[in-house]
Amino acid sequence: MPTDVPNRAKIEGRYNVLIVGAGYSGAQAAAALRQNQFPGSIAIIGEEPDYPYERPPLPKDYLSGEKAFEHILVRPPAFWSEKNIDLSLGQSVVHVDPKARRVRTREGATFGYGSLIWAAGGAPRRLSCAGGALRGVHSIRSRADVDRMMSELPDVRRVCIVGGGYIGLEAAAVLSKTGKAVTLLETAPRVLARVAGTSLSRFYEEEHRAHGVDVRLNISVERIEGRNGRASGVLVAGRHVVDCEMVIVGIGIDPAVGPLLRAGAQGVNGVDVDALCRTSLPSVYAIGDCAAHESQYADGQRIRLESVQNANDQAMTVAKVLTGTPIPYQAVPWFWSNQYDLRLQTVGLSSGHDLAVVRGEIPSRSFSIAYLKEGRIIAFDCVNATKDFVQGRKLVEARARVSPRLLADVGIALKDLRADIAA
Numbered sequence: 277m278p279t280d281v282p283n284r285a286k287i288e289g290r291y292n293v294l295i296v297g298a299g300y301s302g303a304q305a306a307a308a309l310r311q312n313q314f315p316g317s318i319a320i321i322g323e324e325p326d327y328p329y330e331r332p333p334l335p336k337d338y339l340s341g342e343k344a345f346e347h348i349l350v351r352p353p354a355f356w357s358e359k360n361i362d363l364s365l366g367q368s369v370v371h372v373d374p375k376a377r378r379v380r381t382r383e384g385a386t387f388g389y390g391s392l393i394w395a396a397g398g399a400p401r402r403l404s405c406a407g408g409a410l411r412g413v414h415s416i417r418s419r420a421d422v423d424r425m426m427s428e429l430p431d432v433r434r435v436c437i438v439g440g441g442y443i444g445l446e447a448a449a450v451l452s453k454t455g456k457a458v459t460l461l462e463t464a465p466r467v468l469a470r471v472a473g474t475s476l477s478r479f480y481e482e483e484h485r486a487h488g489v490d491v492r493l494n495i496s497v498e499r500i501e502g503r504n505g506r507a508s509g510v511l512v513a514g515r516h517v518v519d520c521e522m523v524i525v526g527i528g529i530d531p532a533v534g535p536l537l538r539a540g541a542q543g544v545n546g547v548d549v550d551a552l553c554r555t556s557l558p559s560v561y562a563i564g565d566c567a568a569h570e571s572q573y574a575d576g577q578r579i580r581l582e583s584v585q586n587a588n589d590q591a592m593t594v595a596k597v598l599t600g601t602p603i604p605y606q607a608v609p610w611f612w613s614n615q616y617d618l619r620l621q622t623v624g625l626s627s628g629h630d631l632a633v634v635r636g637e638i639p640s641r642s643f644s645i646a647y648l649k650e651g652r653i654i655a656f657d658c659v660n661a662t663k664d665f666v667q668g669r670k671l672v673e674a675r676a677r678v679s680p681r682l683l684a685d686v687g688i689a690l691k692d693l694r695a696d697i698a699a
């Protein structure tokens with residue numbers, strides 16, 4: 277445990293609000309409760325030893341060394357005691373008793389609650405193949421993960437990244453910029469296949485290749501080769517070995533909801549919540565990456581979002597509920613990703629689109645893509661095009677019906693297209 281973090285592991289007792297998970301959503305929920313004048317006792321139990329911090333910088337400016345850890349904290353350390361929020365760090369909740377309204381930690385402490393907010397995020401998926409646990413194989417979920425990687429990097433010349441999602445691509449950008457030889461392996465026929473349209477995937481593949489990253493698609497990993505207990509290469513289908521000294525695995529997370537589901541909460545992919553973030557257990561709420569809600573932006577389907585926007589807005593929702601002013605969660609999803617000098621901002625959810633309209637010239641590296649379904653706008657991906665992101669958001673919220681021809685005309689600002697919205 278870092279010396280500047282008080283060891284509060286001995287704090288036990290009954291809290292009006294007990295939060296499990298000292299990550300972004302847990303921290304924001306506690307802060308929002310105080311902002312909304314919640315007078316009762318609040319404690320946060322967190323598995324990690326650190327004060328709550330933001331994860332987005334981990335594969336970006338924290339990995340590149342441009343941001344120190346104290347600059348990625350959600351709040352300054354003094355905030356928590358000033359707001360009378362108890363932090364119990366380095367403890368993992370393993371059991372929830374919804375009848376007695378108590379939780380127990382692996383370390384043996386018991387905490388009672390009036391209301392429980394489950395904000396435990398998720399654990400990075402590991403490779404199930406042989407060699408997945410060798411030294412030199414890393415995930416990027418926590419500060420500790422990145423610190424471990426950074427301590428090894430001086431001895432690393434070649435990095436193999438498994439997974440072409442946002443985290444893998446961001447790490448590829450930082451590491452290739454620092455001179456490492458980076459190979460990126462993706463099982464799907466394109467990067468970002470789960471979250472973006474084909475044109476955006478192709479654009480990012482080309483950008484990474486232009487920066488020297490060896491992007492390989494349609495490739496599955498058979499095993500990690502090792503030498504003296506350390507990863508030395510990745511064997512891919514076809515019996516070819518990609519030699520490397522470090523492997524980074526970015527293949528998604530498994531929501532951390534085991535204790536809640538064992539206590540009887542409903543959920544398949546994470547834990548199910550309603551529009552007020554209530555689980556099926558009495559007085560138990562769930563927020564952030566681990567919570568599955570029905571989204572109007574996904575045609576009412578139950579989805580889990582892994583984004584700062586969702587973590588923050590669900591934290592606000594639960595704080596409002598617990599201070600007597602419930603407002604159902606309906607926020608439009610948005611996200612960002614920084615790679616090289618490209619700032620991608622997305623709004624809405626593009627999956628299921630039947631038409632993609634490009635605004636601007638993709639080679640200019642400043643453009644946006646509008647996604648439509650049955651004639652209505654459902655999402656925008658904006659690359660170095662913040663104005664479109666800001667203005668497009670309203671069109672997504674309205675599920676506006678806009679002529680594709682007008683949408684493609686960069687001479688017309690998106691805000692002026694509203695006049696062309698047909699009912």
Ligand SMILES: Cc1cc2nc3c(=O)[nH]c(=O)nc-3n(C[C@H](O)[C@H](O)[C@H](O)COP(=O)(O)OP(=O)(O)OC[C@H]3O[C@@H](n4cnc5c(N)ncnc54)[C@H](O)[C@@H]3O)c2cc1C
Nearest residue numbers: 297299300301323331332368369396397564565582583584
């Ligand atoms: C590397 C990375 C880059 C990202 N980049 C972006 C980005 O650019 N833009 C964006 O919008 N989003 C990004 N995200 C997503 C965003 O950071 C998450 O959506 C957000 O952190 C979710 O907050 P959370 O509170 O749900 O989970 P987390 O922040 O993961 O916090 C959960 C906490 O709960 C703890 N915990 C788990 N189980 C237990 C237990 N049983 N007992 C006690 N504590 C427990 C965990 O250790 C963790 O500290 C990124 C995420 C990662 C990992």
